[in-house]
Every structure is written in structure tokens, then in C-alpha cells.
Amino acid sequence: MTVRVRIAPSPTGNLHIGTARTAVFNWLYARRHGGQFILRIEDTDLERSKAEYTENIQTGLTWLGLTWDEGPFFQTQRLEHYRQAIQTLLDKGLAYRCYCTPEELEQMREQQKAQNLAPRYDNRHRHLSPEQQAAFEAEGRQAVIRFIIDDEREIRWQDQIRGQMLWKGSDLGGDMVIARTPDNPMDSFGQPLYNLAVVVDDIDMAITHVIRGEDHIANTAKQILLYEALEAAVPEFAHTPLILNKEGRKLSKRDGVTSIDDFKNMGFLPQALANYMTLLGWTPPDSTQEIFSLAEAASQFSLERVNKAGAKFDWDKLDWINSQYLHQLPPVELVTLLTPYWQGAGYTVDLEQDGAWWQQLAALIGPSLTRLTDGVKESQLLLTEAITLSPEGQEQLQQPGAKAVLTDISDWLATGEVLTAESAKTKINELTKALGVKKGVVMKSLRVGLMGTVHGPDLIQSWQLLHQKGWDQSRLAQALQTLA
Numbered sequence: 001m002t003v004r005v006r007i008a009p010s011p012t013g014n015l016h017i018g019t020a021r022t023a024v025f026n027w028l029y030a031r032r033h034g035g036q037f038i039l040r041i042e043d044t045d046l047e048r049s050k051a052e053y054t055e056n057i058q059t060g061l062t063w064l065g066l067t068w069d070e071g072p073f074f075q076t077q078r079l080e081h082y083r084q085a086i087q088t089l090l091d092k093g094l095a096y097r098c099y100c101t102p103e104e105l106e107q108m109r110e111q112q113k114a115q116n117l118a119p120r121y122d123n124r125h126r127h128l129s130p131e132q133q134a135a136f137e138a139e140g141r142q143a144v145i146r147f148i149i150d151d152e153r154e155i156r157w158q159d160q161i162r163g164q165m166l167w168k169g170s171d172l173g174g175d176m177v178i179a180r181t182p183d184n185p186m187d188s189f190g191q192p193l194y195n196l197a198v199v200v201d202d203i204d205m206a207i208t209h210v211i212r213g214e215d216h217i218a219n220t221a222k223q224i225l226l227y228e229a230l231e232a233a234v235p236e237f238a239h240t241p242l243i244l245n246k247e248g249r250k251l252s253k254r255d256g257v258t259s260i261d262d263f264k265n266m267g268f269l270p271q272a273l274a275n276y277m278t279l280l281g282w283t284p285p286d287s288t289q290e291i292f293s294l295a296e297a298a299s300q301f302s303l304e305r306v307n308k309a310g311a312k313f314d315w316d317k318l319d320w321i322n323s324q325y326l327h328q329l330p331p332v333e334l335v336t337l338l339t340p341y342w343q344g345a346g347y348t349v350d351l352e353q354d355g356a357w358w359q360q361l362a363a364l365i366g367p368s369l370t371r372l373t374d375g376v377k378e379s380q381l382l383l384t385e386a387i388t389l390s391p392e393g394q395e396q397l398q399q400p401g402a403k404a405v406l407t408d409i410s411d412w413l414a415t416g417e418v419l420t421a422e423s424a425k426t427k428i429n430e431l432t433k434a435l436g437v438k439k440g441v442v443m444k445s446l447r448v449g450l451m452g453t454v455h456g457p458d459l460i461q462s463w464q465l466l467h468q469k470g471w472d473q474s475r476l477a478q479a480l481q482t483l484a
């Protein structure tokens with residue numbers, strides 16, 4: 001048997017973290033078993049579905065490296081298949097027309113509430129006679145199609161994550177609507193609904209394993225009944241745990257992030273986010289291993305090692321994983337990724353002319369990055385011709401020897417000395433001796449003269465970068481002027 005799994009997002013919003021994590025698990029399972037991963041866009045809700053969301057979902061999955069083998073298939077292009085299935089169920093007497101009006105349904109609910117009963121459809125039109133049907137139609141009523149759910153049924157399945165599952169037919173809310181009333185009175189029934197469409201698709205697409213969020217468990221019970229009614233093999237089901245925030249509630253808009261774009265904009269790398277998502281609910285065989293490529297995770301992935309309990313979203317861990325990936329990126333790639341952030345902050349980045357300089361800068365700040373968005377903060381001391389003297393910087397320049405350090409280095413640079421890491425270090429050592437001060441005084445003063453502040457990236461490398469632009473001399477001159 002070839003494993004065939006799918007991700008079936010509704011394009012009613014941008015690619016959501018929960019959907020993306022479900023996609024990760026499906027992708028891993030498909031790759032682990034040499035199977036196929038299918039993308040299906042569940043766009044039957046015409047009011048809420050938008051082409052831009054379909055686009056965003058595909059771009060997001062691709063960005064994360066979750067390539068699909070088949071699709072995208074669109075439910076709106078498959079309506080005929082759903083209609084046929086509904087007709088089959090009607091012909092078999094497994095579905096029927098229900099003519100209840102919204103008011104009648106509301107009244108039913110009110111009565112149930114008054115009796116402290118759970119709201120459900122009471123199956124009142126299950127056995128209408130042809131005469132009763134004709135009478136309702138003569139009144140101009142339109143029918144929905146309901147699928148019969150036997151209250152006595154017990155629906156069991158062996159969930160690949162949650163183990164043995166049991167649902168009672170009586171807990172499914174009564175006979176289920178599978179098609180709305182027709183928009184066009186000439187049609188026999190209207191728009192097919194979610195549970196029916198999913199089952200028809202999963203049958204047609206020969207899906208062997210349905211791996212999806214645990215919020216679909218009740219749907220699974222209903223869908224199993226539909227498989228049986230349509231005389232199709234029931235696939236395996238695996239319900240993945242929800243993603244929770246640190247308070248233990250479902251991660252939501254209130255947590256500031258929902259879509260994959262939000263994470264991208266926050267400066268996370270796709271490979272780091274995908275890596276993190278594999279660990280959101282799955283424990284690898286070596287539970288200490290935390291850094292994985294998707295392909296590596298796939299070679300070890302199994303549904304048995306997916307937890308039942310909700311998966312807490314851990315920002316510190318995501319940050320840590322992101323930093324591990326960032327620190328390993330070659331400078332040339334880092335420059336490409338950081339350029340939009342530098343440009344966004346108003347700096348001119350001309351890689352054709354100055355590519356080597358930007359690469360050295362990326363190599364210098366790379367180890368201090370947690371997110372790409374840190375790129376500006378970590379490099380801004382080196383991106384302008386002038387310095388801004390911090391209060392501690394000003395204080396440092398008042399220390400004995402500071403002015404002499406700046407003057408001496410300025411004079412030395414004016415001679416056109418070639419600045420290398422070696423020559424810079426030698427110069428600092430010589431100056432320390434000549435001035436009879438502590439080396440720290442020289443280093444700190446020079447740092448302030450070059451960068452305006454007492455903290456920052458490696459001094460010698462920073463100096464070299466500034467030197468290539470000719471900014472070391474102008475900055476030292478600026479600092480000296482404040483001491484004049």
C-alpha cells in the first residue's frame with residue numbers, strides 16, 4: 001500500500017501555524033513511508049474563501065520546504081463528485097430531504113434548552129411520506145439533505161495517536177446536513193457541506209491516512225459513517241494535539257502570531273521554524289536531539305511518538321533553534337537575508353559594488369543574531385559615517401589618556417598605514433606601552449572614538465570595516481572635536 005496523506009486548508013485566512021504544523025506531520029509521514037503528500041484547497045465557503053489566501057498558503061508551504069506531490073486540488077472544481085455522492089445516498093435511502101424552517105429549528109433548540117438537553121436535530125423529517133413532502137413543497141419550502149445517523153451506533157476507530165476511540169451516534173447531533181437548500185429552485189439540492197465533501201475527496205484521492213488536528217475528532221466519527229454508507233474503505237486517522245500558549249490555552253490571535261507570515265516577519269528562518277514545528281508534539285527517538293532538517297526528521301518520524309497532550313508553544317526554544325541556524329549560515333546567504341532589513345531601516349545596500357564589505361559585516365554580527373530582525377540593531381553602529389556618542393562613551397573620553405589614544409591613532413592612520421588585524425593589534429600594544437596606561441583604557445577609548453559607545457561587536461573587525469569606508473578617521477576626528 002502506498003501511503004497517501006493530505007493537507008486540506010480552507011483559504012479563509014493566511015497559512016496558519018496550526019495548519020502548517022499539521023502539514024509538517026503529514027509531510028514527514030509521507031516522506032518516512034515513501035508516500036505522497038497532497039494539497040487540497042477546501043474553498044467551498046465562497047464568501048470567506050479568497051484567492052490571495054490560496055496563494056499565501058502555497059507560498060507559505062513552499063517557503064517552509066513542505067513540497068507537495070499532487071495538487072492543489074480545489075473543492076469548487078469537484079462539486080459534481082459531491083452531488084453524485086449525495087444522490088447515491090438519497091437513492092439508497094441513507095439520506096433524505098428535511099423541510100424544517102430556521103424558525104422550527106430554533107424552536108426545537110429552545111425546547112431542548114428548557115429541558116436541559118443538548119441541542120440536536122430530532123430527526124423529525126426522517127420518515128416523511130411522499131404526500132407530506134409534496135405538501136411542504138407546495139408551501140414553497142426548500143429542503144436541506146440530511147444523512148441518517150443511527151443513535152444506537154457506536155463508532156470506533158484505532159487512532160494512530162490517541163489509541164482506541166469511541167463515539168456514540170447519539171452524541172453527533174442528530175441526522176447531519178450534507179447539502180444546503182438549493183440556490184436555484186431547479187436544482188434538486190444545494191451546496192454540499194464539509195463532511196461530505198471531505199469524505200468524497202479522501203475516497204477519490206485514495207487517502208490512506210488522515211492526519212489532522214484534534215478539533216476534527218467529532219467530524220471523524222461522522223465521516224466514518226459516510227465512508228460506510230458510500231461503501232468505501234475507511235482510512236487510518238491520527239489526531240494531532242493542539243498548539244497551546246504558555247497559559248495552556250489554544251494559541252490564538254491574542255498571542256500576537258497566527259500566520260506563517262507573522263513568523264517570517266519576526267525574523268525566523270523557514271528551516272528553523274520547520275524544525276521547531278516538528279518538535280511541537282513529536283518527540284524524536286533520541287529525545288535530546290533538537291536540531292533537524294525536515295529530511296532528517298522524516299527518517300525518524302512515527303505517529304506513535306506524537307503526544308496526545310497539547311503542545312505548548314515555547315518562544316525561547318524557537319529563538320534558540322533559530323539562532324542555531326542563523327549562526328551556521330554562510331555570510332553570503334546572511335547578507336541576502338539581512339539586506340531587506342537594512343534597506344527597511346533606510347540604509348543603502350549596494351551589493352554589486354560593496355558585496356565583500358557587507359559580507360564581512362554579516363560575518364561579524366552573525367554570531368549575535370537570534371532573529372533576522374536583530375540584524376539592524378547589531379550592525380547600526382557600523383552603518384553611518386558619523387558616530388553618536390553615548391553618555392558612557394562621553395564619560396570614557398574624559399578618562400586620563402583617552403584623548404592621547406585618539407590623537408595618536410588618528411595621526412597613525414593619516415600616514416596611510418595599511419590596517420590589518422595584525423597591524424591594529426600591534427599598534428594598540430605599542431600605544432599601551434608608550435602611554436603607560438592599561439590596555440583596557442586604550443581599547444575602550446578607541447572603541448568610543450570609533451563607535452561612539454563602550455559596547456558593540458569585536459573592536460578590531462569593526463575597525464577594519466570602518467577603515468574600508470574611510471570612516472575610522474572621520475569618526476575619530478569627530479570624537480576629538482568634542483574634546484577640543
Ligand code: GLU
Pocket residue numbers: 007008009010042198211212216
Ligand atoms: N479544511 C479543514 C480545515 O482547514 C481540514 C479538514 C481536514 O483535514 O479534514 O480545518
